[in-house]
Amino acid sequence: MAATDSENQAKVPPRSTPERILDAAEDLFAEKGYSATSLGDVADRVGIRSPSLYNHFKNKEALYEAVLERLLAVFSAPLGELDRGSVTQERVFFWLETIVRQHHANPNLARLLQHAALSGGPHTNELIDRLFSPMFQPGANRIEGAENTLIENTGLQPWAVMAFNNLVMSYVTMAPMYRDLLGQDPFSDAALDNQLNLIRILLRAVFEYKGDAPLDQGA
Amino acid sequence: MAATDSENQAKVPPRSTPERILDAAEDLFAEKGYSATSLGDVADRVGIRSPSLYNHFKNKEALYEAVLERLLAVFSAPLGELDRGSVTQERVFFWLETIVRQHHANPNLARLLQHAALSGGPHTNELIDRLFSPMFQPGANRIEGAENTLIENTGLQPWAVMAFNNLVMSYVTMAPMYRDLLGQDPFSDAALDNQLNLIRILLRAVFEYKGDAPLDQGA
DNA sequence: GGAGCCAATGTGAATAATCGCGCCTCCTGA
DNA sequence: TCAGGAGGCGCGATTATTCACATTGGCTCC
Numbered sequence: 311m312a313a314t315d316s317e318n319q320a321k322v323p324p325r326s327t328p329e330r331i332l333d334a335a336e337d338l339f340a341e342k343g344y345s346a347t348s349l350g351d352v353a354d355r356v357g358i359r360s361p362s363l364y365n366h367f368k369n370k371e372a373l374y375e376a377v378l379e380r381l382l383a384v385f386s387a388p389l390g391e392l393d394r395g396s397v398t399q400e401r402v403f404f405w406l407e408t409i410v411r412q413h414h415a416n417p418n419l420a421r422l423l424q425h426a427a428l429s430g431g432p433h434t435n436e437l438i439d440r441l442f443s444p445m446f447q448p449g450a451n452r453i454e455g456a457e458n459t460l461i462e463n464t465g466l467q468p469w470a471v472m473a474f475n476n477l478v479m480s481y482v483t484m485a486p487m488y489r490d491l492l493g494q495d496p497f498s499d500a501a502l503d504n505q506l507n508l509i510r511i512l513l514r515a516v517f518e519y520k521g522d523a524p525l526d527q528g529a
Numbered sequence: 530m531a532a533t534d535s536e537n538q539a540k541v542p543p544r545s546t547p548e549r550i551l552d553a554a555e556d557l558f559a560e561k562g563y564s565a566t567s568l569g570d571v572a573d574r575v576g577i578r579s580p581s582l583y584n585h586f587k588n589k590e591a592l593y594e595a596v597l598e599r600l601l602a603v604f605s606a607p608l609g610e611l612d613r614g615s616v617t618q619e620r621v622f623f624w625l626e627t628i629v630r631q632h633h634a635n636p637n638l639a640r641l642l643q644h645a646a647l648s649g650g651p652h653t654n655e656l657i658d659r660l661f662s663p664m665f666q667p668g669a670n671r672i673e674g675a676e677n678t679l680i681e682n683t684g685l686q687p688w689a690v691m692a693f694n695n696l697v698m699s700y701v702t703m704a705p706m707y708r709d710l711l712g713q714d715p716f717s718d719a720a721l722d723n724q725l726n727l728i729r730i731l732l733r734a735v736f737e738y739k740g741d742a743p744l745d746q747g748a
Numbered sequence: 749g750g751a752g753c754c755a756a757t758g759t760g761a762a763t764a765a766t767c768g769c770g771c772c773t774c775c776t777g778a
Numbered sequence: 779t780c781a782g783g784a785g786g787c788g789c790g791a792t793t794a795t796t797c798a799c800a801t802t803g804g805c806t807c808c
Binding site for chain 4: 327358359361362365366
Binding site: 340341342343345346421423424425426427428429438442443445446465466468469470472473476477479480481483484486487488490491492504505507508511512514515516519 | 559560561562564565640642643644645646647648657661662664665684685687688689691692695696698699700702703705706707709710711723724726727730731733734735738
């Protein structure tokens with residue numbers, strides 16, 4: 311039903327100026343980080359002069375906030391979706407798959423978050439809270455369907471959550487480095503399948519690990 | 530004998546000015562990235578004025594190169610160490626453990642690399658080659674001790690290499706975000722143990738995965 | 749052991765470019 | 779007609795970089 315684009319009606323023919331500014335700013339903030347992004351670059355990409363930006367956003371920080379807000383709105387939906395109901399291996403995987411696909415479709419949130427983790431910047435703490443708190447909520451990620459010793463016995467559960475999250479996000483932020491090494495466009499459909507397959511394998515390990523037979527040293 | 534410093538310690542060589550510049554620049558480049566780091570910040574941290582930097586380094590880019598070179602010298606040794614001999618699960622784990630410990634001891638390489646992956650910067654391609662090529666060398670990472678179907682059948686081997694590498698590096702670059710959520714200093718010894726335990730579990734999954742019983746959809 | 753010298757290393761001042769940002773004017777379309 | 783949105787202009791701060799200059803420490807030669 312989104313097929314009303316180029317032909318007949320008034321909706322969405324050209325994006326509005328604020329939207330085009332947000333688009334450009336999102337890409338640039340994600341690539342260079344907050345402080346290294348200049349408003350001149352943003353304006354150039356939109357096709358206007360930098361003072362004109364101030365007709366739409368109070369200042370650089372407000373523009374950054376708006377970019378964050380728009381990204382968070384897209385990603386917040388699936389993040390809280392695992393809270394309700396029993397957490398089975400299948401549900402976790404489909405939850406991860408959703409997030410992976412979302413990051414593939416728009417890699418900018420992961421990139422922005424990585425910049426924030428490295429260098430700080432405005433609203434970093436708020437950003438962390440809104441993205442990560444849902445995942446570490448007491449009750450979230452509580453495995454009920456299986457007697458998983460990983461969670462209860464070794465106390466590694468939050469570490470596993472962190473690891474899988476890092477896996478998904480660092481794929482986006484680091485993949486360009488592997489383009490040559492993998493011999494594949496990291497954002498192609500085939501690459502996405504490969505990444506999902508590997509995640510499935512690793513997820514099985516976490517779910518089925520019973521704590522027996524450590525590699526070669528006492529736990 | 531040569532103890533003319535403060536006490537009678539044998540070794541307290543006061544770091545030379547170039548070394549102190551490199552120390553400061555490494556921290557700042559790792560935190561803010563190349564372009565967002567100002568030479569004034571570097572000079573301030575050393576305790577000199579920024580023009581004095583030019584007595585020791587040709588320009589900002591040369592300083593950055595020197596920082597990279599010094600870091601690569603530390604990390605290049607274990608990277609090529611897996612090339613020779615059979616690749617067993619134990620050897621891979623100890624190899625990973627070495628790298629993890631090195632990143633914990635000096636997180637700056639991972640941070641610098643992450644900045645380069647996101648924003649580019651001088652010598653990024655060279656940096657990628659020198660760090661990642663050894664891992665993807667034909668012959669490297671060739672599992673001989675076990676009949677691992679992951680490698681040969683599913684073609685996921687380079688993806689697994691990439692995933693574990695991302696796991697190690699993104700721990701360093703993202704861990705600060707999890708400090709509150711994990712309730713632990715991510716760079717403490719206890720945290721390091723937890724990370725190593727999880728890596729061990731995931732590594733077993735990759736080694737022992739035989740390709741049977743995909744989660745719930747045909748391979 | 750001075751006198752002279754040079755290279756190394758620091759400094760402040762100056763330059764040109766770029767930055768975020770405010771002011772003010774002009775154009776356009778409803 | 780009129781207001782919103784774009785551009786021109788410019789201020790003040792910061793950037794990398796250069797230069798002229800002061801100070802040092804060690805070297806040689808008498």
